[in-house]
Amino acid sequence: MVGAVSPSSKYLMQKMLSNINFKTATVIVEFGPGTGVFTRETVQRMRPDCLLLVFELNDSFYTKLREEFKHDSRIIIRNKSAEHISSVLKELNKYQADAVISSLPLANFQSDLIQTILQHCKQVLSEKGKFIQFQYSLTSKKYLQQYFNSVQINFTARNIPPAFIYACSNATKIS
Numbered sequence: 001m002v003g004a005v006s007p008s009s010k011y012l013m014q015k016m017l018s019n020i021n022f023k024t025a026t027v028i029v030e031f032g033p034g035t036g037v038f039t040r041e042t043v044q045r046m047r048p049d050c051l052l053l054v055f056e057l058n059d060s061f062y063t064k065l066r067e068e069f070k071h072d073s074r075i076i077i078r079n080k081s082a083e084h085i086s087s088v089l090k091e092l093n094k095y096q097a098d099a100v101i102s103s104l105p106l107a108n109f110q111s112d113l114i115q116t117i118l119q120h121c122k123q124v125l126s127e128k129g130k131f132i133q134f135q136y137s138l139t140s141k142k143y144l145q146q147y148f149n150s151v152q153i154n155f156t157a158r159n160i161p162p163a164f165i166y167a168c169s170n171a172t173k174i175s
């Protein structure tokens, strides 16, 4: 379920978050925060009126993050799987997300689950919204290209293991 040997480095975190416009984002979703490397920095950078909705399946990570962020009303953490993104946003009267930051170990997931998650993300992303995912290989590139018009790939060697960063959007392709 965790799919990693250690938490992500600050270099990977910087590259992931550089895809988000924190000046304009009012709804950000995070999948699989683990120990909270991306969560902590997102909270630092986001606007005072921005909501951060977090999905973490692992009970221990979930409990620790709930405790750490209990005094910040901008953060909502759910012990649920990522595919519930649309229904949970709806419960919160939010219908779009400006960014989805995903650390999900897609290489370990069944194809059906990847497709369900990507379908929901595509539906909830705002016009300029981004789905941002890292992976230690390019095995899930085909799925991302199936769902998003634009898939930009970046790389950092400064992580254990080195990682690829996908920034995906519904923006129309310019050919």
Ligand SMILES: C[S@@+](CC[C@H](N)C(=O)[O-])C[C@H]1O[C@@H](n2cnc3c(N)ncnc32)[C@H](O)[C@@H]1O
Pocket: 001, 002, 003, 004, 006, 007, 008, 031, 032, 033, 034, 035, 036, 037, 038, 055, 056, 057, 058, 061, 080, 081, 082, 083, 103, 104, 105
């Ligand atoms: C590779 S770890 C990433 C942790 C952290 N974001 C980092 O980069 O260091 C993946 C995380 O995804 C969580 N996870 C796995 N499947 C999930 C799912 N279906 N929904 C939500 N979280 C999930 C795991 O519990 C784990 O915390």
